[in-house]
Amino acid sequence: MQVIRTIFRDDHEMFRTTVRRFLERECTPRQPEWDKAGKVDRETWLKAGREGGQPHRGRG
Known part of the structure; x- marks a missing residue:
């Protein structure tokens, strides 16, 4: 039975x-x-940033 999530758009x-x-694709093999x-x-860390995986900027 799959749970249907309603909190995400x-x-x-x-x-x-x-x-x-x-x-x-990038992390599991490495x-x-x-x-x-x-x-x-x-390189993987930078690639994550280029693909939008590090959206937060600034401190903390």
Whole structure:
């Protein structure tokens, strides 16, 4: 049985889909590498920003 979410608007669902696809495509394959290095590589971090995955600016 699937729960129908009513608190999200269409733009929220589009954002969730975009993030999920980015994670599947760019992050999941690199997870073992990052675990070993103890950090996310710079290129993936910058790519997330270019694709809108880091919308908050400023402190805290």
